[in-house]
Amino acid sequence: MNLDALLKVFQTAHQRAVAYQRPVIAVSSHPAPTLEALALYEAHRQGFFWRTHSPDLTLFGLGCAWQIEASGPQRMLDVDRQWFALCADAVIDGPKAPLLLGGMRFDEQRPCAPHWAAFADASFQLAHWLLSEDANGRWLRCQRVVEPDSDPATLARESLAAYEQLLNPPASATAAPDVIERNALPSHQWQAKVDTALQAIRRCDLNKVVLARHIEYQLDAALNSGAVMQRLHARRNASHLFALHRGEHCFMGATPERLLSCQEGRLTTHALAGSARRGITADEDHAIGERLLADPKEQYEHQLVVQTITQALNGKVSDLQAASCPGLLKLATVQHLSTPIAAQLNPDKRLLDGIQALHPTPAVGGLPRATAMSFIRRHEGFDRGWYAAPVGWLDSKGNGDFLVALRSALITPQHCHLFAGCGIVHGSWPADEYEETQIKLASMEHALLLFPRRSKT
Template sequence: MNEAALLNVFEAAHQLALKYQRPVVAVSSRPAPTLDPLMLYEAHRQGVFWCSHSPDLTLFGLGCAWQIEAAGSQRLAEVNRQWSMLCADAVIDGPRPPLLLGGMRFDARQPCAPHWAAFADASFHLARWLLSEDGDGRWLRCQCVLEPGSDPVELAHASVSAYQQLFVPSHSAESVPQVIERNALPASQWQAKVANALQAIDSGDLSKVVLARHIEYQLEASIDSGAVMRRLHERRNQSHLFALHRGDSCFMGATPERLLSCQEGRLTTHALAGSARRAPTPEEDQKVGTGLLADPKELHEHQLVVQTIVQGLSGIVSELQAATRPELLRLATVQHLSTPISARLEEGRSLLDGIQALHPTPAVGGLPGATAMSFIRRHEGFDRGWYAAPVGWLDSRGNGDFLVALRSALITPEHCHLFAGCGIVDGSRPEDEYEETQIKLASMENALRLSFN
């Protein structure tokens, strides 16, 4: 990347920052056919990594040129406000716009556990260097924010120095740490929570509530997040991958669920609820899948999610369409019912308005929403942090993509926290729901290579 070319872009942004007396974002993008996002993440184990499908997009970002942190119930509105202001006069050199990536806590009202302290209510980073790979090839972006008091020469020089660090990997040979201790609520105690939920459903207080489990591993050494991501990538099937670093903590996962995507004003999502195991042979697997598509309890749970997504979006979109029947989404260890949904954003509305309208969906919270959230706060017994919450990216043109952070783990020095949950509805059996969480935990446990002696 040429320092003189960067300086021209930064100086143009600095002039606008002086004129308007506020920060202005600058981005310069160039083709980078020889750089590989996964290899770079594997080497550095820092920044952000993202790999989604339909459409395919892989991102690796290193360094933080700017960040937004916001708290409380209006956190997404504040992120939207700051990002819109920053991008109002963006200086864009090349075909790629500025792109921001981050996420938020599942429940801003829940007290924050110490292991989630590095992850704010909402936190989004503008990577200094961002490598992307999509249908148009690989592109490298340099992103920078110019303040009225910034020195463009100094920032251009610092950016080139950071670029050179891309090729100085900190990777060493992976050693899989042994588990010193595994802490989890005993099966009988968690199943008792499910029984409590079924009583609330029987009494008419709830029609559905999602209860999750938290497994904590104490380790003899830190886990290599790059090696874990490589293994997740090799077996990703229909999952989307993400890794978000904050300090020496990393939140990563392989989730089947997209919350909401926006491309040129067109929103796409899918309702995902109703699960069954994968079977060892194609014939058995087909039988399990056919049974799932005909299971009244699973279809009822799924239809509740479809209805709530449609109702949530109805006030901010037009041309809303949902498939009349669910299809199967098959992953490595589990298969789900999935219904595609699409719509067009109304004028003046943003992707983050859609996220605000949908989160938490009944697939991760329950119905009625407020009652289910209250039940979770009282009975679940741990802080979900960013688990089951939206993580994603948005660019200066209003495009973006957000996932629901399921099948995920929080990696901290010498600890690892895993999460999995399931929807409790009328007809649920506590022992079956526990087994479902075991199946969901398996994909991350395998990728993390956690072994307990």
């Protein structure tokens, strides 16, 4: 990494910042064929890690050069406004545009639990150094925000120092912690909540509501998020991987669900609802999948999600296309009904308009949306935080990708919080729904290597 090259970019950005009297983003990108994102994340255990497929993209971001936070019901649109105002006069050296990473709370109306305090209603960061791996190779970009009173030489020296830290992470060896205690709502109490939901559905107050579970582990030491991510990555299944750090807190997961992606104005998403376990043998797995495809209750739940996604995008897109029938998305412990959906974003709309319209989908909230959210607030009994909410990235050109943060865990210095839920519709059985959450929880529990000494469940 060349000091003179960075200095030149920062000087140009500084000239614009002085002329316009506002902050200006400066980005310098260079090929980095020898760097590997997962290895860097495993070593640093900080910043942001991301791995998605269709298309394949891996990101590792370290350091925070700028942060955008917003709150309230219009938080995503506020982020959009702040981001594109900041990008208006960006100085870009190389082929890579500025890229912002972050996410939001599932429900900004719910009081924030103490363990979620580090994660704002909506919080996005511009990584100081960002490594990307895709079909075009590996690229490293330096991203800074230059103010009118910034000193370009100081910024360049600071960036080179941060680059050296990126390449030389601190040595740290941590053993897997032991579980002191596991706390979860007893199964009969959670199933009683499902009964309450079914009563509301029978009264026609709701068509569907998603109820989640929260498992809290008390640990004797901190979990190693890098080792957890390595285990999730080694499975090589259809899940997308993410990890977002805020101080000593890390929210991470292996989710099957993409909320919305935008590439040159083309939106892609998929409806994901209806679940069954994986089989032990190939024949058993195939039979379970065929039963899932033929199950009227699961098909009904799935079609609710397809219909709601297409309706929510109405007025924001054209040329919307959805597959006529769902296929199967097979993960490590569970398989889902999945329907691909694609559309062309209208010229006056952006990706975050779509995110604002879609969240929460019926796959994580319910229908009707407002009634389901009210039911969740009254009956679920805990703060979801960023669980089941959008996490992702967007760049200065309007491209981006957001996942639904499912199969996830919040890691704090001596605790770990796990979350999993399922959709309750007419025909649901409380015991079956509880078993479905157990299957979904197993994926992260195995990766976290959490083995309780004693349990309160």
